[in-house]
Amino acid sequence: MQMLNIALPKGRLGEKVLAMFENAGRSCPAIHEGGRKLIFENEATGVRYFWVKPSDVAIYVERGAADIGVAGKDILEEYSPDIYELLDLGLGKCRMCVAGKKDFTDDREKTLRVATKFPHIARAHYARQSRQIDIIKLNGSIEIAPILSLSDVIVDIVETGTTLLENDLTVLETILPISARLIANKVSYLFKNKEITDLTKQMEALCENRSDAK
Amino acid sequence: MNTRADGVFQSADEARQGLCHLYRQCGYRHYKMSKFEEYDFYAKNKNFLVSNNIITFTDPDGRLMALKPDITLSIVKNARWQKGGAEKVYYTESVYRAEKDGGEFREITQTGLECVGDLSLYDTAEVLLLAVQSLEKISKDSLLTLSHLGFLEGLLDAAAPDEQTRSEVLRAISEKNMPALRALCEKKALSAENGSRLMTLAGLCGSFPEAEPILQNLNINEKTNDALSTLHKLYDALRAVGAAEKLRVDFSLLNDMRYYNGIVFRGYINGVPQGVLAGGSYDRLLSEMGKEPANAIGFAIYLDLLERLFPGEKDDEPVLLQYDSHLSIGEVLKEAQALREKGMRVRVQNTDEDGATRCIRLTKEGISDANA
Numbered sequence: 087m088q089m090l091n092i093a094l095p096k097g098r099l100g101e102k103v104l105a106m107f108e109n110a111g112r113s114c115p116a117i118h119e120g121g122r123k124l125i126f127e128n129e130a131t132g133v134r135y136f137w138v139k140p141s142d143v144a145i146y147v148e149r150g151a152a153d154i155g156v157a158g159k160d161i162l163e164e165y166s167p168d169i170y171e172l173l174d175l176g177l178g179k180c181r182m183c184v185a186g187k188k189d190f191t192d193d194r195e196k197t198l199r200v201a202t203k204f205p206h207i208a209r210a211h212y213a214r215q216s217r218q219i220d221i222i223k224l225n226g227s228i229e230i231a232p233i234l235s236l237s238d239v240i241v242d243i244v245e246t247g248t249t250l251l252e253n254d255l256t257v258l259e260t261i262l263p264i265s266a267r268l269i270a271n272k273v274s275y276l277f278k279n280k281e282i283t284d285l286t287k288q289m290e291a292l293c294e295n296r297s298d299a300k
Numbered sequence: 301m302n303t304r305a306d307g308v309f310q311s312a313d314e315a316r317q318g319l320c321h322l323y324r325q326c327g328y329r330h331y332k333m334s335k336f337e338e339y340d341f342y343a344k345n346k347n348f349l350v351s352n353n354i355i356t357f358t359d360p361d362g363r364l365m366a367l368k369p370d371i372t373l374s375i376v377k378n379a380r381w382q383k384g385g386a387e388k389v390y391y392t393e394s395v396y397r398a399e400k401d402g403g404e405f406r407e408i409t410q411t412g413l414e415c416v417g418d419l420s421l422y423d424t425a426e427v428l429l430l431a432v433q434s435l436e437k438i439s440k441d442s443l444l445t446l447s448h449l450g451f452l453e454g455l456l457d458a459a460a461p462d463e464q465t466r467s468e469v470l471r472a473i474s475e476k477n478m479p480a481l482r483a484l485c486e487k488k489a490l491s492a493e494n495g496s497r498l499m500t501l502a503g504l505c506g507s508f509p510e511a512e513p514i515l516q517n518l519n520i521n522e523k524t525n526d527a528l529s530t531l532h533k534l535y536d537a538l539r540a541v542g543a544a545e546k547l548r549v550d551f552s553l554l555n556d557m558r559y560y561n562g563i564v565f566r567g568y569i570n571g572v573p574q575g576v577l578a579g580g581s582y583d584r585l586l587s588e589m590g591k592e593p594a595n596a597i598g599f600a601i602y603l604d605l606l607e608r609l610f611p612g613e614k615d616d617e618p619v620l621l622q623y624d625s626h627l628s629i630g631e632v633l634k635e636a637q638a639l640r641e642k643g644m645r646v647r648v649q650n651t652d653e654d655g656a657t658r659c660i661r662l663t664k665e666g667i668s669d670a671n672a
Contacts, residue, residue: 150573168574170552174479267479275476276443276548277570279505 087132088278090285093147093155095140099178099266103156104135106175110288132281144169144269153274154282159264160243164204170275172286173268176293182207184259185250186239187232201231202241211241211261229253309437311610312603316392319411319434319601323390326430328413331389333374339366345373348559348585353398355405367396372414372582372598376589379416379596386417392603412579412600416586419595421530424563424581425537427597431567431577432543434601439609441570444577445505445550448531448563451515452551454523455501459494473502474554501551508535511549530563559585565599572609577601618645623662625650635662 092107094100104117114128117135127134138146141161146152148167160182162171182204192198194217201222202208212219222237229249231237243264244250244257268289275282309315324330339356346352348370355367368374371393379387390413398405413430415423428444435442452473461469465484472480478499485495497518504511508531515528531549538544555564560580567577579599586594621639623632632648639646639660652659661668 148573170476171480172476172478271573272552273568273570273573273575275505276445276550276568277441283505 088281089127089129089132089134090154090278090281091134091152092136093138093143093152094135095143095156095158095266096137097140099140099158100137100156102177103175103266106177106289106292107133107135107285109292110285112285147269147271150271150273152271153278154268154270154285156266157269159262159267160204160207162267162269163262164206166206167269168272170270170272171267172270172282173290173293175266175268175289176296178264178266180243180245180264181257182241182261182264183244183257184211184239184241184261185229185232185244185255185257188254188256190232190239190258198239199237200239200241201228201237203228204241207261208241229255307437308440309610312606315438315606315610316409316411316603318437320390320392322433322437323413323430326388326426328388328390331371331375331391331414333368333371333391333393335394336365336367337374339364341377342366342369342373345585345589347556348373348588349397351397351399351403353403353405355396368393369395369397371395371410371412371600372585373589375414375598376416376585376591376596379414379591381417381594384418386415386419386423388415389413406604409603410600411603412598414596414598416596416598417594419597421533421537423595424530424597425534427579427599428534428563428565429538429541429543431565431579431599432538432546435546435567435569435577438576438601438606439569439571442546442567443548444546444565444567445548445553446531446534446563446565447549447551447553448527449555449557449561449580450527450530451518451524452501452554453557454521454525454527455494455497455518457523458520459490459498461489465489469498470554473498474552476502476552478503505548505550505552508532508544508547508549515549527562534563555580555582557584559588563597567599567601569606569609572605574602574605576605617658618647620659621646621648621662622652622659623648623650624664626664627662632662635667 094104112131112133114126114131114133114135116128117126125134125136140158143155143157144161144165144167147155147169156175158178198217198219199222200208200219201224203224205221205223208221224231228240228242231240232255233253239258247257250256268286270282309318342349342354354369357365359365371391375389381387392411394407394409396405396407415427432444435444456466468484481495481499481502484490485492500514501518504514519525519528535544535547538547553564553566559582561583562581564580566575569576577599581595581597583595586596621636636646636648
């Protein structure tokens with residue numbers, strides 16, 4: 087059996103994903119031991135896990151450092167990596183939205199100023215509406231932009247909407263639903279086909295059981 | 301050339317020479333082209349190109365020129381053949397382009413071949429065999445994925461999606477993205493039956509004997525039938541020469557259907573995270589370029605992707621010949637020459653140097669090897 091290299095997104099989502107992999111028979115006791123190790127291996131189940139920044143998972147997979155990984159749909163839409171998107175894991179659900187001040191009215195006479203961490207998604211969304219926009223790329227605290235009149239609207243991930251509400255902002259449009267996806271490198275898929283398709287099937291069964299339970 | 305006993309190349313240089321030799325043996329002519337063409341030529345056919353980022357400059361006559369981003373277009377433009385015959389050429393050239401939009405320009409070395417004219421299935425089989433053989437010479441651990449756009453078109457015809465759905469379907473298939481195809485069925489953009497057919501097709505990845513019964517189930521019209529029969533014949537032909545083991549049928553492999561038709565294929569080497577060989581038949585490009593209807597097929601191998609694969613030539617450290625400045629220069633030259641004739645690489649200077657792996661001293665008393 088060939089070892090599967092798996093890139094896990096650091097954080098709460100990653101912990102849930104790891105639990106799923108373990109339920110799918112790919113346990114790795116070493117990863118729960120703590121310490122400063124970066125890579126965790128279990129030859130018995132044929133896996134090698136490593137934690138990376140969530141937005142980097144797709145890069146590790148696209149370039150083959152990881153055979154498979156778990157990345158948010160937001161990252162996949164934004165960077166369009168050349169990978170296979172095998173499964174919707176149904177975790178980390180949220181929405182990519184356009185949000186603005188509650189009293190915002192769109193004036194098509196003016197160029198719309200859009201603050202976002204996701205310039206590609208924002209540009210594509212407004213291109214579909216044939217709308218000219220001015221992208222303001224920010225790296226965090228996007229919600230503050232419309233309050234300070236830095237932008238007219240924002241394009242960002244909305245989970246519960248609490249942050250928006252507390253700042254007198256509201257969702258104006260939903261661009262797309264987001265969730266965590268199981269992704270695979272295209273070359274690994276070919277050379278480690280059995281390992282990857284088996285694991286995908288087991289993960290899919292876990293997803294189905296979970297939705298049945300609901 | 302010191303190729304290994306199993307015929308696998310040891311360096312990128314050797315690969316380039318060896319591949320050219322392979323194609324020449326099959327009667328392909330060497331095609332050499334200039335580094336640039338008029339920009340207009342590429343602009344007219346820009347959808348065929350991998351990237352729209354082209355390096356341009358103005359020549360002394362004020363014409364806008366482009367450093368060539370592609371070779372196939374030039375070969376097709378210049379291809380001449382007699383009725384019933386074909387132009388078969390191979391090349392090793394550099395192309396200049398940015399891989400992704402917004403990426404930096406790179407020089408990419410590619411070796412490949414093109415076959416243009418009145419082609420028969422024999423020519424297609426020969427090109428596929430050459431693709432398999434090329435990969436095997438690069439690494440024994442290689443695979444060639446094969447798809448047939450006619451089959452996919454057959455299924456798309458049956459599903460008759462609108463333009464938006466069609467492009468979403470194609471993207472989903474290229475990503476093996478079952479959730480996206482399922483979502484299209486749920487939106488009623490695809491019927492359940494057509495959706496499940498497309499999902500089966502997207503999920504396919506296996507040898508031809510594994511894939512055939514599945515494809516047989518999806519065989520619903522003339523287009524799919526023709527495609528399946530072509531795949532079958534090609535598989536049989538390659539099996540006859542023992543090259544079918546390396547084939548994998550995988551329909552996630554898509555090329556632009558405005559230019560490509562029929563079979564498309566891509567070659568992979570275990571350990572190189574991208575496809576190293578890309579090819580297919582592109583009869584439609586000829587009509588797009590205003591040529592008379594004919595057939596065309598070819599492939600390219602991206603040699604720069606292989607640089608990490610080869611161990612790299614181990615540069616043996618030259619021996620340092622350190623001479624006494626009282627000696628005549630002629631004498632030093634003579635001694636150095638004598639050492640080189642013994643097969644050594646010899647570097648000469650008159651000062652000592654730390655870190656030289658081997659140092660030979662030349663003084664009035666004669667020659668002394670410090671390491672000996």
